[in-house]
Amino acid sequence: MKYLFFIRFTRKSLAVLAVFAWAGMPTIQALAATVDKAANFTLFDEQGKAVELHYHQQADAVILIGHRLGSALVQESVRAVQDLLSEQAAADVPVFMINPQSSVSRAELAADKARIGSDYPLLQDNMQLVASTLALSHAGEVLVIDPTRWQIVYRGPVIGPGSEPARQQLQALLTEQTAPQREPVTVAFSDAWAEEAFQFAAIDALGQISYARTIAPLLAEKCASCHREGGIAPWAMSSHQMVQGFSPMIREVILTKRMPPWHADPEVNSFKHDLSLSADEARKLVHWIDTGAARGEGEDPLLAIKAVTTEWEMGEPDLIVELPEFPVPATGVLDYQFFEVKNPLDRDVWVKAVQIAPGDRQVVHHAIATFGETSAMGERVGSGESLLQAQLMTFVPGNETYEYPENTGVFIPQGSSFFTQMHYTTYGQETVDKTRIGLYFSEEEPQYMLQHYSILDQTLHIPAGAAAHEEAAYYQFQRDAVIYSLFPHAHYRGRSSQFSLVYPDGSERLVLSVPNYDFNWQRYFQFEEPLEVPAGTKVIHSTVYDNSSANLSNPDPTVSVRFGEQTWEEMLYGGISFRYADARPGDNEVDPMQYLTSIGMGFMDTDMDGKVTLDEMPERQRQSLALAFVMLDKDKSGGLEHAEFRQLMSSRNGF
16 A cells, blocks of 8 residues: 555656755645655664654554754644643554754754653654655644555644644544544644744756766666666666656655665664665655656666676686575475585685575575585585584575675685575475575685674563564674674564674674664675774674564564574574684684583673673573582682683583
8 A cells, every 4th residue: 555655646746846946945835735645754763763654554643743953843842742642641643753954963863852852753854855755844843644544634733823623633533433534634834933944955956867977877886786687676777767667666665765775874884885875865866756757868877787697796606516406395384404515625725705696586595604524414414513613604685795804714624515504485386496605715825714603592582562672692702803794683573683892891882783674685784994892892782673563574473482493483693704803723613612602691691791690591400500600600700701601511511
């Protein structure tokens, strides 16, 4: 239904947009009479949390309030809305303020929210696209929305003369006998509100935004790597005609932040391969669409984009590791598969890049490629023990090629074997997958061995119906290190994810935030400038899960969810790609007990103070471990630090 609403909006308003320059009030006033549907959008609030309008489809109503820094009328309007809703204490009516000022920071928004004295989230519309799409024209203006069909049933002031219809509409929405086809009401603003009118950033004259010089080069840079013939996208941006045909969809996915598929918060660090659109780029693209997506003059740059003719992004690999064919049935649930392929090389090599190429992308949920000593089990390994070996890379949608950082590599000795954990999911059709792994070698030995470690919590428990359940765990560096990239992973209930560093002096720094986590697009986020961290630094990974019925991707909101490998279960999993600050002999070997100790401490140390106390251990093990804790707690700190906890793990064989 959201696509129907969106198309209806564009058809009714494009004629208006083509007449007026989108630079101020005349356009917004004209649109107010035509926009009676609330198109979906996603914005970040003052804390960096993502808010999607249509997520609230089960609410009784949704209220949006136009916001401007320092506005007394906004403060009065918010209080009026609070008073109005206090009469309906049992109602579910989310309220959001929207600020379309292009140069306002989140810190300024947070300070102004404190001035207003409200708990309502304050959304940052720095692209100015949401306010203009909704025809939200004034600070203090209120939109009352009916989520059953996303109709804007009231727009206008909620204080002063003429604002009584807002109260009437909201009360009508919350009444069971409400007429289903209620007519929208629009109340004009008095002259006293003139200073509260929003001024939107002027674009070069609308209609003169050049497709050939501005729009097509932007699409080629940000979109066409996937949207081209043979690419992974479902359609190709092969010409202006194709783009124009898909322009309503392009507009919708920009407003909801689904595309381009880049979900890192732009205000938290800078990352390589950033596909996100700047505010100016998004504004120009959407305004070009709103004025008809005209072809204009000049050659079409999209015609020159070449089709994908090889599955290997970096050219032919130095070695292709072919996994055994695996038949995938049309339906059903498959256990994880573990494949072993013997290394055919008669020499040692250093790997500098890897690409994992699934045979059938529709069935490969993920693949984790590692290497180690050859087993005696042949090509089908019987367990996941290979995951304790050195890692080459993890494949998930959106993360298919990994070019290692400069002067780093992974050492693979001759006589070893390649191991791959494969997770297959069915999609209603029988198929056969034959995944291939392409390895690219360094000509010279790099200075550092690239390391991969994981943060996870196998005690994860998400209550049934919980809309915002948070879990966290950590990894603590035992040596000085340089962090290159981080990888957040959850399943369908994952809503947002963060990584923070806690330094030995207790200071904390947020280094990656993914406010609107998307299971369909996962990636290693590679820092533009790698992070140098001292020994003792903790990398804390946290994820918020949505196990409610409002999460349309939720397999079953009625069940409590535990840690598990299948997509209807959940994971708290964070990947870290790094090197040690100083190269030492043995860095190319994985110490399984060190790995298990780090993982165990990461989720058992619930207060994250760097030691595991007896009270933090699983209840069923406390009595049997009481004496061991006393004996191993050499410094009498009341808990076991990393070295002491490792002794406990070794004596208990990792539990």
